[in-house]
Amino acid sequence: MLSNFKVVLVETSHPGNIGAVARAMKNMGMNQLRLVTPKYFPHADATARASGADDVLKIASIHDSLSEAIADCQIVLGASARDRTISWPSVTARECAEKWVDVAGGANIALVFGRENSGLKNHELDLCQYLLRIPCNAEYSSLNLAAAVQVVCYELFVASGRQYASSIGDRGEESLATAEQMEGFYLHLQQTMADIGFLQPERSKSIMRRLRRVFNRAWLDTKELDILRGILRFSQNHNLK
Template identity: 85%
Template sequence: MLSNFKVVLVETSHPGNIGAVARAMKNMGMDQLRLVTPKFFPHADATARASGADDVLRSAQVYESLVEAIKDCQIVLGASARDRTISWPSVTARECAEKWANDASRENIALVFGRENSGLKNHELDLCHYLLRIPCNPAYSSLNLAAAVQVVCYELYVTSGQEHVSSIGDRGEDPLATAEQMEAFYQHLQQTMADIGFLHPERSKSIMRRLRRLFNRTQLDTKELDILRGILRFSQNHNLK
């Protein structure tokens, strides 16, 4: 789905960062990794930090220059946290995703990330159509390389519609309780609280009103309501013994 996006790392010093980037990419369904004169690659540290994203590392292409790495790309975005003296078109990671993640033309798009300690040089930014920004704390705007790639890939993943919504337990399988069922529950609850001596006549209205508000916000389903009614029945039976 996002195969037209190429993550390009320029002169990465630490091989572990290459592995961490590969992992970040695979998390978000991306596998097009390009490396411009990495200091060490292949390397055991890269494989270790990839944590199962070995296929992304194996398919990574190595280039002698950024010019070579982006020559088949129609759009080039250079990640930069530093302000530049010359005005430059810029997009945030989210704007990038909104603009190109679902682009029907499927142009090749390069996401270029610079060195860990100094980022991209001016002559490398000259090759980019846009500066790619990740909004963050202005007092400390330097992101770890893999973290920066993760943020950008995440925005692309979500905007492209690939976000997987996990289902926990039996969410949504049981229908919500009806108004009639809830009213029977409230009567049962009020009677049980009176039986165990918790509810006093002078306070019953205000307490029940608050409890109604509480359970109405919760929107109980029928299974949850059955559990609560079971607890109330147990309390009543236990109190009678």
């Protein structure tokens, strides 16, 4: 779906920024990069900053003008952090994603980003139907080129509904502890605290109620519960010696 979105960079000065943009795009499942008269490309700095997104650089197209780069696009959005003298229809990155991600299959959409130091010129914005804005600190609204592209691509990725399951950790491999198992743990915990002299009879209800809240928030699985009960058993055995 997102292949219909074309990231267009106009007169990029630093080749490293092109590589960083390619990396940002690939992070979000996008690969259509168009370059308008880049100062240096291809370049080793671009490849280095791409950090594995060489395939995006390899298929990037180079154009002599912005008009040529967007010739096949039905919707063109020009990124701009500066206010313009003439009022221009504008959308935020999130509004852009919500508005056009569902029609991307039937239309080519250009996301145009200007020069690192000066952005897009007025005659280039004349070719765009919308200003594309990224809400940020009004006192410091200048975003790095790759960071701006990353934000927009992220919003498109989220709006497209694409998800990748996390492979970090083992959450879900063990079943959650049952109510019966948790009650057994609380009784064990209370007895252990009494055995080591921590729990005072007049405060036991209040302390146990708070501890229940702590452990209930944790959604313990059976393996985690076994570890905790093992600690309690060790504490009891050690206290008896």
